[in-house]
Amino acid sequence: MNPLKELWESLLESVAGLGAVTAFLMRLIMHTxxxxxxxxxxxxxxxxxxxxSLVIIMLSGLFVGMVLGLQGFQLLERFGSEEAxxxxxxxxxVKELGPVVTALLFAGRAGTALASELGLMRATDQLSAMExxxxxxxxxxxxxxxxxxxxxxxxxxxxFSLIGxxxxxxxxxxxxxxxxxxxxxxxxxGVDLRDVNEGIVKSCIFGVACxxxxxYEGYYAVPTxxxxxxxxxxxxxxxxVVVLFLDYLLTAAxx
Amino acid sequence: xxxxxALNLGTGAFVALGFAALAFLTxxxxxxxxxxxxxxxxxxxxxFDNVGDLKVGAPVSMSGVEIGRVARIDLDTREYKAVVLLRxxxxxxQIPTDSDASIYTQGLLGGKFIGLTAGGAxxxxxxxxxxxxxxxxFVLENLIGQVLANFTKSSGSSAAPATAPAEKxx
Numbered sequence: 001m002n003p004l005k006e007l008w009e010s011l012l013e014s015v016a017g018l019g020a021v022t023a024f025l026m027r028l029i030m031h032t033x034x035x036x037x038x039x040x041x042x043x044x045x046x047x048x049x050x051x052x053s054l055v056i057i058m059l060s061g062l063f064v065g066m067v068l069g070l071q072g073f074q075l076l077e078r079f080g081s082e083e084a085x086x087x088x089x090x091x092x093x094v095k096e097l098g099p100v101v102t103a104l105l106f107a108g109r110a111g112t113a114l115a116s117e118l119g120l121m122r123a124t125d126q127l128s129a130m131e132x133x134x135x136x137x138x139x140x141x142x143x144x145x146x147x148x149x150x151x152x153x154x155x156x157x158x159x160f161s162l163i164g165x166x167x168x169x170x171x172x173x174x175x176x177x178x179x180x181x182x183x184x185x186x187x188x189x190g191v192d193l194r195d196v197n198e199g200i201v202k203s204c205i206f207g208v209a210c211x212x213x214x215x216y217e218g219y220y221a222v223p224t225x226x227x228x229x230x231x232x233x234x235x236x237x238x239x240x241v242v243v244l245f246l247d248y249l250l251t252a253a254x255x
Numbered sequence: 256x257x258x259x260x261a262l263n264l265g266t267g268a269f270v271a272l273g274f275a276a277l278a279f280l281t282x283x284x285x286x287x288x289x290x291x292x293x294x295x296x297x298x299x300x301x302x303f304d305n306v307g308d309l310k311v312g313a314p315v316s317m318s319g320v321e322i323g324r325v326a327r328i329d330l331d332t333r334e335y336k337a338v339v340l341l342r343x344x345x346x347x348x349q350i351p352t353d354s355d356a357s358i359y360t361q362g363l364l365g366g367k368f369i370g371l372t373a374g375g376a377x378x379x380x381x382x383x384x385x386x387x388x389x390x391x392x393f394v395l396e397n398l399i400g401q402v403l404a405n406f407t408k409s410s411g412s413s414a415a416p417a418t419a420p421a422e423k424x425x
Binding site: 040043044046047050051054080081083084090094151152154155156158159161162165179181182184185186187188189191192193195196199200 | 259262263266268269272273274277284310324361368
């Protein structure tokens with residue numbers, strides 16, 4: 001087989017994959033109104049992908065904020081404007097680092113859990129058993145997980161940004177001695193509501209992307225041990241690439 | 256049932272925390288903020304011709320020690336002066352009434368702050384008192400404008416004799 005043909009076929013395959021994901025998203029959206037009636041299922045999934053990710057999100061947010069405080073202080077000190085640290089840290093966290101890092105962590109913590117859970121359900125024929133009992137697995141299993149992830153993600157990103165700003169404040173104000181009033185007042189003056197909105201929109205879209213990729217990979221996993229493992233890996237890799245790509249598009253759109 | 260209520264509690268706590276974080280980001284980090292109350296203080300008013308880019312929340316210091324914050328900046332539409340409300344810590348209640356307030360810059364590109372210099376009066380500033388002696392912010396553009404104006408004036412007046420321009424700029 002010549003390499004050109006191989007390339008063409010892999011291209012066709014990826015386009016077909018994109019189409020399958022889009023069709024899957026449409027199916028999920030079609031089933032959403034009926035699943036909303038079973039709110040207890042969604043609550044359980046918000047707990048699984050949101051509340052259980054809290055510790056890793058908060059710890060990462062703290063350290064990212066503290067590093068931002070140190071690096072920002074080092075840089076701004078050269079221009080004698082350390083007071084701008086609050087603005088720099090808040091804008092960096094709210095617009096970029098909050099949504100993106102949370103999405104990457106979310107893919108690693110919650111996305112893999114979703115994909116391997118659904119993949120194992122597929123491998124152990126639980127999904128087929130549901131179909132036999134005339135229970136639609138999409139509606140009963142997949143959609144609640146998807147919606148739970150979509151709801152959890154923006155909240156996690158907001159918590160990440162909040163803790164991050166406190167981390168930057170901890171290093172900048174408590175350790176490096178930036179004036180605390182200037183830190184907060186310059187932040188208030190420099191951060192616009194638009195910046196916060198940009199972060200919220202980004203995290204919502206990343207939430208949809210990460211949850212969709214996780215449930216898609218899990219639902220269509222090859223029903224073997226190896227297939228489930230591969231689905232988990234692909235969830236993380238695809239989510240990371242898609243999130244960073246979407247981040248560029250969204251940032252360009254918001255400018 | 257007990258398990259499901261624990262689950263609801265966990266989820267509820269997570270969602271509440273998330274929305275609290277969102278509320279904090281939208282109100283406390285942006286300019287449309289809600290301010291939380293501060294320790295005991297008294298307010299002093301100072302009028303400036305020009306405050307530059309002084310911001311609400313900027314420090315008020317005396318001998319380099321922070322004694323308060325800028326609480327509000329307004330425009331007096333009769334005198335066309337900036338009215339700055341200084342919120343001073345109640346601990347520092349022995350500031351002479353004839354002290355003067357100037358606006359300084361922190362560092363090269365830093366924010367503005369207000370420095371108070373003690374006067375010699377025996378009476379002390381009280382709540383709602385005015386500081387009469389003020390000095391405006393140093394505005395770089397005005398200074399450059401003045402230097403340029405001086406330069407063109409001096410080179411214009413001494414244009415006839417053919418001397419070196421480097422000497423004239425002094």
